[in-house]
Amino acid sequence: MKTSPSRTWASSLPRWFAMAGLTIVVLGPLYWVTMSAFKNREEIIRREPTLFPETPTLDNFRRLFTATDYPTYLANSASVAVATMVVTIIVSMAAAYALYRLRVPGSGRLAGIILLSYMIPGTLLIVPLYGTLFRLGLIDTHLGLVLVNVAFTAPFCTWLLRGFLLSIPDDLDAAAALDGAGPIRTMTQVVFPLLAPGVATVAVFSFVYAWKEFVFASQFVLSDSLDTLPIGLKAIIGQYTVDWGLVMAGAVFTLLPTVLLFAVVGRFFVGGLMSGANK
Amino acid sequence: MRKARAGRPSPANFRRRNPGELTLGYSLVAPILIVMALVIAVPIVDAVWTSFQNQRVIGSEADFVGFATYIKILQDASFWDALGRSGIWLLLNLIIQTILAFSTALLLQRPGLWSRLAQVWVMLPWVIPTVAVTIVWQWMLNSNYGVIYRALEDLGLSLGSPFSDPGVVLFTIILVNSWHWFPLSAVVIYGALTTVPHEVMEAAKIDGANSWQTFISVVLPIMHPILFALGLVGSLWSFNVLDSIYLITEGGPAEATTTMPVYVYNTAFGAFRSSEAAAASVLTVLILVIAALAFVRFARPKED
Numbered sequence: 001m002k003t004s005p006s007r008t009w010a011s012s013l014p015r016w017f018a019m020a021g022l023t024i025v026v027l028g029p030l031y032w033v034t035m036s037a038f039k040n041r042e043e044i045i046r047r048e049p050t051l052f053p054e055t056p057t058l059d060n061f062r063r064l065f066t067a068t069d070y071p072t073y074l075a076n077s078a079s080v081a082v083a084t085m086v087v088t089i090i091v092s093m094a095a096a097y098a099l100y101r102l103r104v105p106g107s108g109r110l111a112g113i114i115l116l117s118y119m120i121p122g123t124l125l126i127v128p129l130y131g132t133l134f135r136l137g138l139i140d141t142h143l144g145l146v147l148v149n150v151a152f153t154a155p156f157c158t159w160l161l162r163g164f165l166l167s168i169p170d171d172l173d174a175a176a177a178l179d180g181a182g183p184i185r186t187m188t189q190v191v192f193p194l195l196a197p198g199v200a201t202v203a204v205f206s207f208v209y210a211w212k213e214f215v216f217a218s219q220f221v222l223s224d225s226l227d228t229l230p231i232g233l234k235a236i237i238g239q240y241t242v243d244w245g246l247v248m249a250g251a252v253f254t255l256l257p258t259v260l261l262f263a264v265v266g267r268f269f270v271g272g273l274m275s276g277a278n279k
Numbered sequence: 280m281r282k283a284r285a286g287r288p289s290p291a292n293f294r295r296r297n298p299g300e301l302t303l304g305y306s307l308v309a310p311i312l313i314v315m316a317l318v319i320a321v322p323i324v325d326a327v328w329t330s331f332q333n334q335r336v337i338g339s340e341a342d343f344v345g346f347a348t349y350i351k352i353l354q355d356a357s358f359w360d361a362l363g364r365s366g367i368w369l370l371l372n373l374i375i376q377t378i379l380a381f382s383t384a385l386l387l388q389r390p391g392l393w394s395r396l397a398q399v400w401v402m403l404p405w406v407i408p409t410v411a412v413t414i415v416w417q418w419m420l421n422s423n424y425g426v427i428y429r430a431l432e433d434l435g436l437s438l439g440s441p442f443s444d445p446g447v448v449l450f451t452i453i454l455v456n457s458w459h460w461f462p463l464s465a466v467v468i469y470g471a472l473t474t475v476p477h478e479v480m481e482a483a484k485i486d487g488a489n490s491w492q493t494f495i496s497v498v499l500p501i502m503h504p505i506l507f508a509l510g511l512v513g514s515l516w517s518f519n520v521l522d523s524i525y526l527i528t529e530g531g532p533a534e535a536t537t538t539m540p541v542y543v544y545n546t547a548f549g550a551f552r553s554s555e556a557a558a559a560s561v562l563t564v565l566i567l568v569i570a571a572l573a574f575v576r577f578a579r580p581k582e583d
Contacts, residue, residue, distance in 0.1 A: 022386060022397070026400065027400060027403070029416070029419060029458075030403060033418065045424045049424075091310045091311050091314065094310060095308050095310070098305070102304040104305055104308065117320065119515050119571070120323070121519035121563075123521040124543055124564060125318075126544060127326065127547045127553055128326040128557065128560075130337050136317075154311050158311065183300045183303050208405075212408040212409055214410060214526065219548060251410075255406075255408060259403060262406050274469065274473070
């Protein structure tokens with residue numbers, strides 16, 4: 001069958017529309033908030049919106065860093081997110097190795113219990129969780145937040161690592177054992193290095209989760225000086241409600257860290273999510 | 280899709296291997312079990328216990344009142360309204376996100392530079408914090424300065440007040456939340472699509488199936504297991520969403536956006552009625568368990 005060039009062009013038109021549509025739907029809002037953050041007070045509320053700032057200004061960012069507690073919130077979020085990421089990596093790697101590689105007796109049931117309890121909606125547990133953290137003396141501490149975050153990231157991450165572990169051949173362990181390596185050396189020096197893509201996936205997932213987390217942080221942290229970014233940004237919005245430029249600058253500097261992280265390791269993450277979820 | 284387990288040690292011959300592995304194995308699972316016991320198991324027991332009391336501020340002195348709190352909750356119209364709203368929330372989120380995710384996944388499958396780049400940036404709406412998502416959309420849909428609001432106005436379409444009209448605000452937030460969450464499903468579905476073997480598609484084409492028939496009778500069955508898992512986990516995640524709603528409306532106006540998680544949150548931390556919040560949580564978990572079991576019973580892929 002012969003198709004004329006004009007016909008192929010016409011038949012691919014819907015696809016071009018869909019691609020353009022998706023690009024605008026996903027990247028449009030991000031472009032718009034970024035551009036708005038560089039506009040001055042007059043331009044940002046102009047009747048005819050400008051696609052690009054006429055007189056780009058850094059004033060909004062300067063005020064964000066000097067007039068608000070943004071730097072404190074940023075530091076708090078960074079420490080909670082990094083701690084969550086590190087602990088999640090350790091806990092989920094250990095659990096995945098025992099459950100899906102060593103396959104200790106009862107591992108099938110344990111894996112099932114971990115995944116099942118993970119399905120219980122966390123927001124419904126917020127009341128008793130407050131009580132539990134209170135008794136542990138972890139209310140109003142970053143440690144309490146990290147503990148809660150890990151409980152809600154580690155099960156999914158353990159399950160994600162399963163796919164990666166299954167793709168590492170078992171013969172490697174046997175070979176290592178023949179060379180006289182004990183179980184711990186086999187784990188840390190033979191299997192774990194091969195898990196790097198899986199660890200990257202887990203790292204992004206847990207960091208992003210902790211960076212975004214709002215519900216628990218809003219109730220379990222009481223002091224303003226310990227608040228994370230989502231809570232702090234909400235407070236800034238409440239305080240400077242008509243100062244759109246400042247609010248946009250705050251939004252940009254809240255989403256920027258995750259976007260930057262994603263720009264560096266996003267490729268691994270998407271690949272990891274695809275292969276982890278499909279094994 | 281399960282992989283063959285051939286060559287893996289079974290529990291029976293485990294002991295014949297290095298005995299150190301057993302100790303190592305259990306010490307490795309211990310941390311996750313301790314964390315989950317503290318953060319999930321203990322609070323669940325605590326919730327059940329609190330729901331049989333008449334506690335107000337969390338942790339304050341309270342008396343055992345049996346099922347009185349449950350009876351109070353079951354007679355509370357707000358509880359049932361919240362449950363109904365959660366139903367609408369879940370259903371519409373599921374429909375909108377599935378359509379968006381599937382179309383995105385099919386577009387990502389096309390070869391070319393656009394698809395390769397899109398595979399990474401398409402995740403951005405999910406990566407950015409919910410608080411930023413809500414600011415962006417409140418700004419673009421602002422009735423005085425919003426760029427989308429203005430553009431539609433120029434076309435003769437008025438959005439009214441998308442964030443304060445009780446009749447539409449829930450739907451506005453559903454759209455915002457769908458934008459935030461669809462990338463995750465899109466990437467998982469895209470991953471599942473890549474597992475469909477080329478030969479199967481070719482065979483279907485030779486048999487004279489058009490692309491729609493191929494999709495329904497060949498691609499979907501192969502993807503059934505992953506769609507099943509995504510449906511189950513995605514629904515529970517969707518149900519659980521509190522931040523998108525709370526950051527925009529805190530459940531208002533006049534409870535128009537009070538879904539079940541918002542109801543529990545506001546009852547506990549706004550009205551300081553801990554026992555009622557706990558009872559509502561317990562009832563909701565029970566309803567979710569029944570719904571999940573029904574879903575597993577009817578949508579589970581057949582074992583082959």
